Amino acid sequence: MARGAKNNGGHKGLSYTKFGYIFIAPFCIVYLIFSLYPLLTTFWYSVANPKSNTADFWGFSNKDVFYDQYLNLMDTSLYPDEEAFTAATGITYDEYKLVKDYFTVQEAATKYEVLDEDNLQAILDIGTKDNGSGVTLSQDTLNVIQQVKNDKSILPLTESYMANPEDNAYTNLVDWKGSFSDPQIYTQDTLRSLYSDLDAIVHPATASDDSVGEEEVIDQSTLTAMSGFQGIIDALDGELTAEQQAIVDDIAKTIGEDDLKAYFESVLAGDNSVDDPMFYYAVRNLNTASGSSAYGYTNELGIDVTGVFEINSTFITKLNTYLTKNVWPNTIVSLKTFESMEAYAQGEKSVFTDKTAIMADFEIINKSGIAVLKSYTVEGSEITERASTNYSREEAITTLQSLIDSNKESDPALIAGASALGNIKGYYQEVVQSTDNTTSVVDHVKNVKDIYVEKYVSFDGKLDVNQYLNYKKDIGLTDVLSLANYEKLDATMKEDNRNQARAILATTYQDPEVANYGGKVSTYSLNKDGELYFDVDVRNGGSDEVVIVGGNTLQEQLDFITPYYEQHLINDADIIEGATTDEIRDGIKGMGGTDRFDINEAYSFVKFRMINAERQINNPSGILDKVDSTKEYIMTGGDNFKYIFTDSTTRNTVFGAFATTATLWIMGFVPQILLALILSNWFTDNRLKLKGLSLMKALMYLPNVITAVTIAVFFRRIFSYASGGSLSASQIILRKLTGHGYNFFTNPWASRWLVAFINFWMWYGNTMITLIAGITSINESLFESAQIDGANSFQTYTKITLPLLRPMLLYTFVSSLIGGLQMYDIPKNIINTSAFINFNGTQIYSLRTVLMYVNEIAFGAGNNKLIGRASAVSVILFIVTTILSIIIFYLMRDKDAAKAAKAKRLARKAVK
């Protein structure tokens, strides 16, 4: 039909063709501008190293503000001292510091939201309440805070401080905060001492009793070998008084057995483990009840029954000692209880958020009877240790419970207020490494007291340029630190550097005869590039002793040196031409050179000096490149690539990011394609006559349309570990099931599996639908004839479905690969900066994909933007994607079709 239309149109059709160009023009133009041109410039940047973090690049409209903030003119590599600084700029350090102070204060203001209304209200809510140690906030302080809150300005507080630095609202707040004992910390301390008690018991410093060998460990066989144990069983079997029977029953009940004797027999027979803490508990209590222990034994009813039960067996004491010394620590360690106690004591686990877990741990310790827990009484916020060391299990548990509960519920106003105070304290004490390392905001504010820098600072979270400009005007530095002046300083510095470089080159270009002063010149060298160096003991000498022979060009150098060299140097020219440095050294030694000379050192020293000087002449460094250059930017040409491939840390980081991306993709893609293949096969299986398929399909596809960021944030939230006293869904469940939480984000593989799962979960529906479409498009008659030929469903699937599905699989593979290599949204929003993984000896983030790395180095925080390297990594990504796509196309190509096409082509050729 189309062909007919074309003929039909005739010359008229021709005149329409120009519309074809017009219609596709917008597409082409936009594509060229917004996709192709950026792609080409990315390629260009990968080799050209744009100076990318200049104020220009980042589009600052107030470049002088950028320089004020990021450039430090007091850097001694710019101006060696204040004198030089003042000579150049016309201001003193002190005056200049006013500018730096501003940014210090601004950064602190950004970091601590001191004017946050909730925070201020929290402080006001403390009121004049005692913080537990007798310190209260004075009415004056509260008034000041009220004023701060009303005025939405920190000034009243600062003014109060300035008025009397010794005693003011701020010091009052700090005092209150300082002596406030945070219940969480207090409880933690208590636990720490409890832990050290436990530790002392578990790891006794010295073994006291020694009827048993120290290294012996009791196990099933030693137990059987001990005739005494049978004696205990026999004793239990004998006639017992009612009291004794009560104790035996009590012990049995506590360890969860019906009959103590039967239990002991089962231990002897090896049916129950010696390592079971219950066994220890039973032995210990039997021991104490028998009166041979230092501890008294109080039964469940609280009656002291010490000495009532008289199995006065030395054996049981001995066994007790055994267990105490040997088995017991193993038992504890095996229970992990001891370790988890340590975690609480070290503050790795919170006693508040891990409340359930800690109670369970105590339960275990208590049940085993291994530790004498201290008991505490709680009255208000006072926690005191009880004098008695005896305890009952329930009592200990209850006490701990109330200890934790009461603190959690203890005056929330005080806790909230203390935390809010932390912000104010943090703000005033913030140490910023700008002007020097030790100055706090308070000091900075003091510096500029006269005009109160805080009046101009923005407390909304970011720099307010207009306010800053007002400040700059008020301190009278607008003219001095204007853009024009910065540029002038930069130009002057550049000129100075250039002149200095010229001077260096001039001094290095000297007549060797002249340089040979003092007769100390001992060596010459000529490398393969024909650069000749003439050296005076580099290690002892300063720079002016080094002499480079030559001119500005290589030819000049050679012309210059040749006569000299022929006359003095070496008779055997072979040594020089094409010689290695070692050979030259040998030659030189032969001429009476000194052994101390290290040709490599001399070579690099001189070369560095020369190159540096030349660079300074061509492209002198000024003051402004301080903010936009690091040595990375000096690289040119393919140096980005060279650096990525040769610098081992960078190489590992870059290729680690590639490996991470590929790993994450594969981990998600394999289950994704497998499940999609299975499901698509089922969904298209007519025999099964499934109903409600479209609903199922719709549900399974749902995750794919939801914003990936939302999904990532959701998973981050439900899998996160305790943060700020809150538990996530997964931790709530885990704790219910296993008694303790699990941090998915500190284990690199756990977090990788999480990301892989999200990808799988979001994409299998998509793949499934594509494959269903692929299978449905296969001619039904193929399946029918296969069935008639007696093929089973597996054969039909592998021989018909899969081969015919190849184009769809190819499409799925390639599109998933391209998408997978650009993985960004999910790992980025899982925000995992705590899990590292080792890649070739370098620690890399376990979830940092290529694009995350590119984004970080090109657009991340800080003012060191590696646009060149980022572009180079992008180019590598581009190349890798292309190569992999081609490989997949090649591997999955239809071999028969390709053959047929080739044959056709050949046939056509033959005909011609």
Place this chain on the structure above:
Amino acid sequence: MANNEVKLHSQSKQIAFESSIVYIVVIFFAILAIIPFWYMFMNATWDSVHVQTHFLLYPKLDGFKSMRENWAYLANKASFDFAIGFKNSAIISVSSTILTVYFSALTAYGLTVYQFKGRKVIFAIIVGVMMVPTAVNITGFYKLMDTLNLIGTKWPLILPAIAAPSTVFFIKQYLDSSLSVEIIEASRIDGAGEFFTFNKICLPIMVPAIATQAIFSFLGSWNNFFAPSILLTSTDQKTLPLMVALLSSDRVVQYGSVYLGLSASVVPVIIVYIFLQRFIIQGVAAGGVKE
């Protein structure tokens, strides 16, 4: 005969068994697909204290108060401004979708209808560039936008939508099979201009293809995160995904609020999905999905 019946019977038994396994698996995955959203919605109705201590899969019946509190917390503490995010996302997505479908249709039409020189090459190139990973040119793109002074504006996210190779490809596939040249000829004979023919006569014919592509283009733009996160700097320009990303900050500790914010960002998409799921799934089946 009897033997056959037995065989048939055992076969149908076998099928019934297989079907039930399939149902179990399929239903499992269907539930797995929606349970996170369910959890999200349910927990959005609870106050944070509850969310942080209980695993909840049912709503709080009188949840309006806690939802209001959660919402207030989001606005105050998390600088999560749903209205602004929604507005920005809507502006960007709607305009880029309109541009994408209109200009892609125009391009596809130009490539199908007019027999100009090089059209095959151009089409081959368009198919080829579909393979280029879109994010690799980011440094060049950023620099260009900076030169044009467009950083921090919506333009870098809208204008490039004019050139969408995959959309062109799929509309072209559609046109190849369903546009008849007679209509164009007839229109020309009636004296209509080429643009008139395209806009008034052919564009309506393309509606099915355009609708599918519009959905995917819209979703792609709505869900986009990488480019906006680099190009949009100020809070009042942030799109919804950028707002949502704020919710993963550890500074936002109120889980109820977090789930409410996440739900707010999910609900519009789910509503759209409920109405358009048939077209979306058909579109995916036709291979019309990006990435």
